[in-house]
Amino acid sequence: MSAMLELTGMTKRFGGVVALDGVDFTLLSGEVHALLGENGAGKSTLINLIAGTYGWTEGSCRIDGQTVSALTPQKSRDAGVAAVFQEFSLVPDLTVEENLFLGREIKGRLFLNRRAMRARAEERFRDIGFHVELASKIETLTRAQKQMVEIAKGMLSDAKILILDEPTASLTDGEAEKLFAAIAGLKARGVGIIYVSHRMAEIRRLADRVTVLRGGRKIDTVAIAAASDATLIEMMVGQPVERLYPSISQRPAEIVLATRGLRVSGSVSDASITVRAGEIVGLAGLVGCGRSELCRAVFGLERMSSGEIELHGAVVRAPVPHSMLRAGLCYYPADRGAEGLALTRPGRENVTMAALDDPRLSQGGLLKSWRERRAIAAPLKTLGLRPMAPERAASSFSGGNQQKLVLARGLMRPVSVHIFDEPTVGIDVGAKSEVYRLMKTLVENGAAILLSSSELPELVHLANRVYVMREGRIVAELKADGITEATVLRHYFDAETGATEAA
Amino acid sequence: MSPDTLRRRFVETGGIVILLLVAVAAAAAIIEPRFLNRLNILNVLRNFSFLAVPAIGQMIVMTTGGFDLSVGATMALASVVTAAAMATMPDAHGLQLLVPVMLALASGACVGLVNGTLVARLSLSPFMVTLASLSIVAGITLYYTQGIPIYGVSDAFVDAIGRGQVLGLPPVLLLAIVVIAIAIILQRRTALGRHFYAVGGNVGAARLSGVRTHRVLITAYVLSGLLAALTGVLITARIGSGQSTIGGTLGLETIAAAVIGGVSLRGGSGRAENVAMAALCLTIIANAMNLTQIDSKFQTLVLGSVLIGALAFDRIVQGRRANV
Numbered sequence: 001m002s003a004m005l006e007l008t009g010m011t012k013r014f015g016g017v018v019a020l021d022g023v024d025f026t027l028l029s030g031e032v033h034a035l036l037g038e039n040g041a042g043k044s045t046l047i048n049l050i051a052g053t054y055g056w057t058e059g060s061c062r063i064d065g066q067t068v069s070a071l072t073p074q075k076s077r078d079a080g081v082a083a084v085f086q087e088f089s090l091v092p093d094l095t096v097e098e099n100l101f102l103g104r105e106i107k108g109r110l111f112l113n114r115r116a117m118r119a120r121a122e123e124r125f126r127d128i129g130f131h132v133e134l135a136s137k138i139e140t141l142t143r144a145q146k147q148m149v150e151i152a153k154g155m156l157s158d159a160k161i162l163i164l165d166e167p168t169a170s171l172t173d174g175e176a177e178k179l180f181a182a183i184a185g186l187k188a189r190g191v192g193i194i195y196v197s198h199r200m201a202e203i204r205r206l207a208d209r210v211t212v213l214r215g216g217r218k219i220d221t222v223a224i225a226a227a228s229d230a231t232l233i234e235m236m237v238g239q240p241v242e243r244l245y246p247s248i249s250q251r252p253a254e255i256v257l258a259t260r261g262l263r264v265s266g267s268v269s270d271a272s273i274t275v276r277a278g279e280i281v282g283l284a285g286l287v288g289c290g291r292s293e294l295c296r297a298v299f300g301l302e303r304m305s306s307g308e309i310e311l312h313g314a315v316v317r318a319p320v321p322h323s324m325l326r327a328g329l330c331y332y333p334a335d336r337g338a339e340g341l342a343l344t345r346p347g348r349e350n351v352t353m354a355a356l357d358d359p360r361l362s363q364g365g366l367l368k369s370w371r372e373r374r375a376i377a378a379p380l381k382t383l384g385l386r387p388m389a390p391e392r393a394a395s396s397f398s399g400g401n402q403q404k405l406v407l408a409r410g411l412m413r414p415v416s417v418h419i420f421d422e423p424t425v426g427i428d429v430g431a432k433s434e435v436y437r438l439m440k441t442l443v444e445n446g447a448a449i450l451l452s453s454s455e456l457p458e459l460v461h462l463a464n465r466v467y468v469m470r471e472g473r474i475v476a477e478l479k480a481d482g483i484t485e486a487t488v489l490r491h492y493f494d495a496e497t498g499a500t501e502a503a
Numbered sequence: 504m505s506p507d508t509l510r511r512r513f514v515e516t517g518g519i520v521i522l523l524l525v526a527v528a529a530a531a532a533i534i535e536p537r538f539l540n541r542l543n544i545l546n547v548l549r550n551f552s553f554l555a556v557p558a559i560g561q562m563i564v565m566t567t568g569g570f571d572l573s574v575g576a577t578m579a580l581a582s583v584v585t586a587a588a589m590a591t592m593p594d595a596h597g598l599q600l601l602v603p604v605m606l607a608l609a610s611g612a613c614v615g616l617v618n619g620t621l622v623a624r625l626s627l628s629p630f631m632v633t634l635a636s637l638s639i640v641a642g643i644t645l646y647y648t649q650g651i652p653i654y655g656v657s658d659a660f661v662d663a664i665g666r667g668q669v670l671g672l673p674p675v676l677l678l679a680i681v682v683i684a685i686a687i688i689l690q691r692r693t694a695l696g697r698h699f700y701a702v703g704g705n706v707g708a709a710r711l712s713g714v715r716t717h718r719v720l721i722t723a724y725v726l727s728g729l730l731a732a733l734t735g736v737l738i739t740a741r742i743g744s745g746q747s748t749i750g751g752t753l754g755l756e757t758i759a760a761a762v763i764g765g766v767s768l769r770g771g772s773g774r775a776e777n778v779a780m781a782a783l784c785l786t787i788i789a790n791a792m793n794l795t796q797i798d799s800k801f802q803t804l805v806l807g808s809v810l811i812g813a814l815a816f817d818r819i820v821q822g823r824r825a826n827v
Binding site: 301324326331343345349367368 | 688691692693694697698700701703704705707708709710711712713714715767771772
């Protein structure tokens, strides 16, 4: 195996901030090289340098043995680098096919050669073992499908170096399997893959080598076989972490939230669940099984077409977020960018957004920012916001800390039922453990938690009971010892054979 | 403080508008000494009020991520309503004069209510909704007046509001100052003001936080309609007749004032004091050009250039948003 990409002493400064500090990095042909590190460790800066998003401050770069003085997105692409970032570079109003060939359309003398483009696109989707209708508009696709289109787009130009940034963040296990198979295929063809992920199991399975970054510096590059999970996590956070999942003593008391025969047209049918005070109830299922819609319907974000919701013993006929919050139920969205935060506004305003009627924040009927600052201090301290600078715009925080801002909102008012929708997607180990600790505190103080998650280990370790959803229905309720990854997976598996039979 | 923080502070506090204001005022005073004449200053302040009041409404709508193109037409509607109502009650005096004023304000609020309801409940594009209502409202006033000014505006009303002075200042200026002060308090110290920012910053997050986003949007458009109508009433008091043409370019100038004052076109930010200063800048520029007898056709060209210049300068100082 030869070095396709060699970076030496890579340094990147933004103004006075050193994002990357003298990092050496080598990518061999046919290897999967994982990048590990907490948010802000420099992973995304490093891959952005390679993709040509912005130039480096110091350092040198060789691609295929040729020294490259500077990279632009175009140069990088010409050198055979394809990057698939978390933020999709797809135009929502165009079709899959149009997006794949955007800016590099195959043309005849005058007109587009649509047949050639279609053939090429079909071939790429076959390579990655996933099918998406080429004529569908991007905006009609699920996140998982968009992710696959993004990967196909990256692979379109026979890339030699492929950068994947958290590719499985929005994929279900089944879809991730297909991606892994595609990666194996590319590897066999000699493509070098830089793989960024927070999921240890995935890295262990796919990667050949791992480079761990922390605070912009490279800690080490090791062969994956030579390092244990504990060692890697220790390298990442700089100190041994206590166990990721806290042990939570669950004392289920009275039923605080119940749905009966809840139906959301097109996504949930006849869902009946109960959640008790003092317990964490998990919701498992493939992406698109109706988990998220069920949670959203309870909070009043999706219109329920029939069924009933009971909160603290009172029947709620038509839930709306405003009144559900006042009744003590809070929903934390999966998509922080789209629904979680007003990114241009300060962190403080985002935290108090749901609590402006709280008399603690006002004086003589007018809001006082010092009172706000005092009121948010405790929740933000509990969550460990970093940096502890709530006056900064929400956009300036890392993913994990943005999530803390969203969660802090729920701590600003008396909430007895918390609904978490994918609370740890795309956040690092440190932030994850802080989110879990928060759940522990809430539940042990008598709150009820409904946790909808794609991460099985999360459900297995945290939940007292787990409902499994499939095609909009609750198909199983697992309790205590019955909650194992294998059992939950079996219900997924049933779902897939069921789907095949139906097709 | 690092240069970056300084730069951010400078942008946030409207440093650019202050600089522009000082530069424009100094230039006007140097080029045309008559600018500093007391009567001229009063005139500038009066015209400033006519721009600042509707610009505050425009700003509120823009912070929610919208636009109100119907501001100019609403002013004209209010002017016509005021004059027509006064003409039917020639003997009215004192507080009775409030009736036509209230009618005019109500007409403005109605325009805003329709705009806001369509934008909020049907999620229609603010640009298209207010463009359509601009057309409808202008059509109504033009049809009703046939383009002819409506006379019969009460002399007492004109003398008190349009021509009078309170503490040596035009009453309209005092009203404008009150409006600006209320807007500043609204934005900084009230839940409603915070909700305007939240809805403009991220409507999904606002709804999730229990903000009743429809109400907030409708309120924004109603306030804009009300303030535009108030301006129409004030202008009517100044010119002594109801006219279907008074909105003219004023509606678009409110957008210019808001944008120069740092209101983001994408919503979520903007401050009343900066918008007021921007309105003052624009008024001074127009006044200076009038004093130096620059051709009025040339004036719109200058205003357009100032707008583009301010936007470009703002973007350069702010720096291109880094993709980190």
